[in-house]
Amino acid sequence: MAGFYEACSPEIVSSPRVIRFNSSLAEALDIHVDPEDAPGIFSGNVIAQNASPLAQCYAGHQFGQFSPRLGDGRAHLLGEVITKRGERFDVQLKGSGRTPFSRGGDGKAALGPVLREYLISEAMWALGIPTTRSLAAVVTDDVVIRETAKPRAVLTRVAASHIRVGTFEYFAARGEVEKVKQLADYAIARHFSELNNREDKYLAFYREVIKRQARLIAQWMSVGFIHGVMNTDNMVISGETIDYGPCAFMDYFSPDTVFSSIDTYGRYAYENQPKIAHWNLAQLGRTLIALVDPESTVAIDKLSEALDAFPAIYEENWIELFGQKIGVADIQDGDQQLIHDLLQVMAVEKVDFTNAFLKLSRFSIDDGKEFLGLFINNDSVKGWIESWVKRISGSSGAVDAACSMMQRVNPIYIPRNHKVEEAIHEAVEEKRFDAFDALLSHIQEPFRNIEGSDSFATPAPEAFFPYVTFCGT
Numbered sequence: 001m002a003g004f005y006e007a008c009s010p011e012i013v014s015s016p017r018v019i020r021f022n023s024s025l026a027e028a029l030d031i032h033v034d035p036e037d038a039p040g041i042f043s044g045n046v047i048a049q050n051a052s053p054l055a056q057c058y059a060g061h062q063f064g065q066f067s068p069r070l071g072d073g074r075a076h077l078l079g080e081v082i083t084k085r086g087e088r089f090d091v092q093l094k095g096s097g098r099t100p101f102s103r104g105g106d107g108k109a110a111l112g113p114v115l116r117e118y119l120i121s122e123a124m125w126a127l128g129i130p131t132t133r134s135l136a137a138v139v140t141d142d143v144v145i146r147e148t149a150k151p152r153a154v155l156t157r158v159a160a161s162h163i164r165v166g167t168f169e170y171f172a173a174r175g176e177v178e179k180v181k182q183l184a185d186y187a188i189a190r191h192f193s194e195l196n197n198r199e200d201k202y203l204a205f206y207r208e209v210i211k212r213q214a215r216l217i218a219q220w221m222s223v224g225f226i227h228g229v230m231n232t233d234n235m236v237i238s239g240e241t242i243d244y245g246p247c248a249f250m251d252y253f254s255p256d257t258v259f260s261s262i263d264t265y266g267r268y269a270y271e272n273q274p275k276i277a278h279w280n281l282a283q284l285g286r287t288l289i290a291l292v293d294p295e296s297t298v299a300i301d302k303l304s305e306a307l308d309a310f311p312a313i314y315e316e317n318w319i320e321l322f323g324q325k326i327g328v329a330d331i332q333d334g335d336q337q338l339i340h341d342l343l344q345v346m347a348v349e350k351v352d353f354t355n356a357f358l359k360l361s362r363f364s365i366d367d368g369k370e371f372l373g374l375f376i377n378n379d380s381v382k383g384w385i386e387s388w389v390k391r392i393s394g395s396s397g398a399v400d401a402a403c404s405m406m407q408r409v410n411p412i413y414i415p416r417n418h419k420v421e422e423a424i425h426e427a428v429e430e431k432r433f434d435a436f437d438a439l440l441s442h443i444q445e446p447f448r449n450i451e452g453s454d455s456f457a458t459p460a461p462e463a464f465f466p467y468v469t470f471c472g473t
Contacts, residue, residue, distance in 0.1 A: 003179060004167075005054040010044025010076045011097025011107065013152065014141040018042055019433065020118060020440075021136045029081050029089060029158065031135070042136040042156045044076060044096040051078045055099035059173055060166035060233025061283055063267055068173050070166060070233050071101025074109065077162065088190065090162050091135070094155040110150035111139055112424045115436060117155055117244040119423070123415045123443040124241055129219045130212075131241040132159040151428060159240055163187050165284045166233030172287035180287055187237050202291040207306045210281055212239030214310055217277045218317035221270070222325060223411065224250035224353040228260040229471060230268050230276045232283050246469035249414045251459055253346040253353040259417075259469045274318075278310045324409045325357045327392050327402025338391060341384055349375045352459045354414050361406030364399050411446035413453070415439065417467050418460035 016039040026033070033041055040046030047053060055072035062070075076093045083089070094117075095109020114137050124131040135156040142152040163183070171179040188195050188205050195201045195208070216239050220227065227234070228246035236242050246260035255271035263269070268276060285303040293299035315336075322339045323331050346356050351374045359371040368385060375381045392402040423436040442456045450456075460467070 003176075004183070005056045005077070006071075006100040007052065007054050008076065008099050009047070009053050010093055010154075012045050013043050013138075013154065016040065016043035016045060016138045016140050016154070019137050019139050019153075019427075020134075020436075022122070022134060025133055025135055025158065028083070029135075030083050031081060031091075038136070039138060042093075043138045043140065043154050044093050048078065053078055053093075055101055056162055056167070057101065057170055058164050058166035058233050059170040060164070060231050061169070061280070062229075062231045062233070063263075066169070066173070067233075068170070069101070070170075072099055073102040073105050074099070074107040081158075088160070090159050092157055092159070092162065094157055095152070096154050106144065108142075108144045109153050109155065110144050110146055111153040111428050112150065113245070114153040114155045115424050115427055116247075116420060117157070119415050119420060119436070119440060119443065120244045120247055121157070121241070122440065123446070124225070126444050126446050127219075127223055127411060127414075129223070129225075129241060130216060130239050132157050134158075159236070159242065160238040161187075161190055161236065162242075163190075163237045164233050164242075165235045165237070165280055166231070168284055168287040169232060177290045181291055184288065184291060191238050200292075202288055203302055203306060206285060206288055206292075206303060207309075209237055209239070209284065210306060210310050211313055213277050213281060214313040215239070215317045216241065217274050218314055218321055220273060221318060222321040222409075223414065224253070224270070226250060226257060226259055226268070226270050227273065228258075228263065228268055228469060230273060230280065232280045235277070235280050245471045248417050248420075248467065248469050250353045251417065251465070251467070252350040253343065253356065254350070255343075255347060259467060261468050261470050274311075274314050277314075278307070281310060282307055321409075324405060326360065326388065327406045329405060335391070338384075338387060341387070342381075345375070345381050345384060349377065349380060351375060354411060355457070355459065357406065357410040358412060358457070361403050361410050364403040408447065412449055413442040413446045413456050415443050416456070416458075416460065418464045419456065 018038045041048055053076040055076060057071040059068050060070050074095055076096045078091045078093060081089050081091060095114060098107035118134040118137050121131050121134050125133055135158050138154045140152045143149040144152045168180060168183060171183065184202055184205060188201060192205055192208050195204045198204050226248055234243040248259040250257050250270060256266060257270045258266045285307055288303060289296055289299045292302055319331055319336050323335055326339060328335055356374055359374060362370055372378050392398050419439050423439050426432050426435045442450060442453060
């Protein structure tokens, strides 16, 4: 659609080499590339037939401050693929050079952040969380200057679309209501086609986006994932996780955990993610006022009512997911408190988030010995265990059934931060990918116990903390 992007080509890179290719994803997308052609295509040196590279425009609230013109400053959308099942996906290069939206940036990507996004996005997919996915990673003979000179790389990623809350903000801030309408119609046709014939389709669209975001954030919370930069330009309408910058998985449980070096005041801390999603959705609602009703006060009332439902929708998803994590499928009064009580003890005792639920899921095997062993003060959790056993022991074999459920939803392997750093360091500094491949193979099967792999389920040594991540590629 004219006015929604700028046509531009990727920058030519030197001696591109495909270091990782997601063959299972390529097969699912019906993408077939000759290995000899792959380095050129996935670096942007060669434009595939029928591809028309472009950079999308969008705005965004960054740490609460509105930036009216952001856009793809280091990414080129190559086009779309449609699978045999009729599913439509964007294919985008990231780190592929400057665009009209680059401002002062160089448009490039360093190898480390490309590998981080590859790992984390594939882990999220394996955990069943909606996400953009990594199709290919290419390294070049060029360097980028960050703190020091780093190898330059290009990532190919795939998404249901790249329509962001910030895309709506871009046109709404300019008073271009017709373009907001065009964008909404396109988003509805692409992601919510069942709404097309409804008279209130724009309000219904807003409600559906709210539902998807509420579910997504609850899923993040259930695995201890912290995005790190929940700006409105990093929130997509499709309900996928996008833009893996200073993201990380929580080690020991602490609700105020922040990993991003630039999140000085903890705006995007773990415990704040639902509130920020709610706030971001309010910004989306503002852009839809003129579409929902000709009378702005009526439109605001309708949109506000839809937005006010977010906390309850989120809470419903949160308690469902955390209920499953403790072996409870039929949520009852008191279950929310049971979950919060466990989290509170975990926080006080600084217990590893992932392993707490994993060890609890083995309760029927060892009578809770591994779980109890995580707590320095066993007495702090014994009372909780008594309440939990009483809750799930409604019938014969109930504990075994609960543990079986927990083992299906509580991962053994996540991209533990020290393992991610080890893999990146080895790849960047030593040009070896053994650690990367080993970590990738584990996080792609997060629920299967792999013999001899205890180190991938072991928390980082104390000397590793505090852990800090950095924005940008």
